[in-house]
Amino acid sequence: MMFHRLITCFFLLLSPLPLLAASLQVQPWPAGAKAAHTIAHDDVCGGNTGGIFQHALPVLQARGLHASLGVIAGLCNEQQWQQLKQALQAGHELFNHTTSHVGMLEPGSLAPIAGWDNLKEIAQAQRLVQAKLGYSMQFVAFPSDLATPEAKAFAAAQPEILGLRAAKHLYDGSNAGLNVVDEIDPLFVKWDMYWRDGKWSRYKPANGNMLIQHAQAALESGSWSYRTMHGVADGSFESVPLAQYTEYADFLAAKVKAGELWVAPPTTVLRYAISRQQCALQLQGKQIKVDASGPDCQRYHTALTVDLTPDADWQGQFSQQGQKLASQKLASGQYRILLDPTKGNVRIQ
Ligand SMILES: [Zn+2]
Known part of the structure; x- marks a missing residue:
């Protein structure tokens, strides 16, 4: 048991990068503001x-x-x-x-x-x-x-x-x-x-x-x-x-x-906060599944800042309804996109 743990630690120390699973995070505020x-x-x-x-x-x-x-x-x-x-x-x-x-x-x-x-x-x-x-x-x-x-x-x-x-x-x-x-x-x-x-x-x-x-x-x-x-x-x-x-x-x-700070009028802030609460985004393989069916997702809808930790085979291309989405590669290695939930699922390549 102890030996096994040592081997695991040794392996982790040798790994050049932590092997993180692909994941998705909707930022609390636009453009990663705090x-x-x-x-x-x-x-x-x-x-x-x-x-x-x-x-x-x-x-x-x-x-x-x-x-x-x-x-x-x-x-x-x-x-x-x-x-x-x-x-x-x-x-x-x-x-x-x-x-x-x-x-x-x-x-x-x-x-x-x-x-x-x-x-x-x-x-x-x-x-x-x-x-x-x-x-x-x-x-x-x-x-x-x-x-x-x-x-x-x-x-x-x-x-x-x-x-x-x-x-x-x-x-x-x-x-x-x-x-x-x-x-x-x-x-x-x-x-x-x-x-x-x-x-x-x-x-x-x-x-x-x-x-x-x-x-x-x-x-x-x-x-x-x-x-x-x-x-x-x-x-x-x-x-x-x-x-x-x-x-x-x-x-x-x-x-x-x-x-660090996003300064905006109240309805602009509410559109972002309620869209983030009410529009469901889920990463499934090479797709972001978007559920915008909730009434408040439709009513408050606005583009959300979404950060994605990539899989090794991603090329960093994102599209929605056949249109290419602009993306930004962050220093962390993550991709950042601006996603309007009412425009459907996002394809990743
Ligand atoms: Zn007054």
Whole structure:
């Protein structure tokens, strides 16, 4: 027995390369990034958030970063519709922050406040942005992140809505936090809200730039952190000072450049995370069998970053529906491909 084990060890030591079986791994985030991060600004068109257009978007655009803008659709004037149109053209995303920003709930209770109306606040905002910009918002954040179960169910049932920012009937801290990669719930996307003094945030100014701390927390845990802010260098609620915002954007841009962080709007992140959860990929000999039959695989579908440990006889050619797929050979000897699960099985040669 002992002798046999020694022989085995000896053999392993002599082997030039470990003989690994071919395998497939869908990367947690696109292009092998370690973590994901979302930049979100609430109260566009209301609440003195002019600094979003004046300061924030130019800072982001100079660094190739994209934000997600929460529109109070019933408050936008013509100039703001024009600014939103330009923001869309620059690659930013818009989300539904209701028609009038009326408070969803009496604080701390499940009682809707007078004036809340699902059709007016959610459905009408969708239609207004569609009519003005030809754009379908796909994500909803309720004012103060407070909502009844009925209001959340109503928003989630809108055909174009892919996700909701985590809302509850009261603030108990459980809707804030990080979105763990294998546990992402599209109807409860956790976030952290910026407060200059850190009051209701998980982060405190004594530990440095709070915006950076939230992005860093995602990098350390491989998760997705969603940053909620209002305006920048303006008269908005808990406005972010420009220097702090610029430092944050510099940090994000450096991490993106290093290939460590993926910065994207929430529906882009959700498309990837839910496709990864719901579209089944299986390596069978020289084929990747794709099962995209699940409704959420179809609904959220996007291309997934797939790394493959090859068999000795692979030549590194991949095709789907007769079309060659681009592939990259990694330093590890693995192949990396970008695979849209709704386009069928992949042949390997
Ligand atoms: Zn708001």
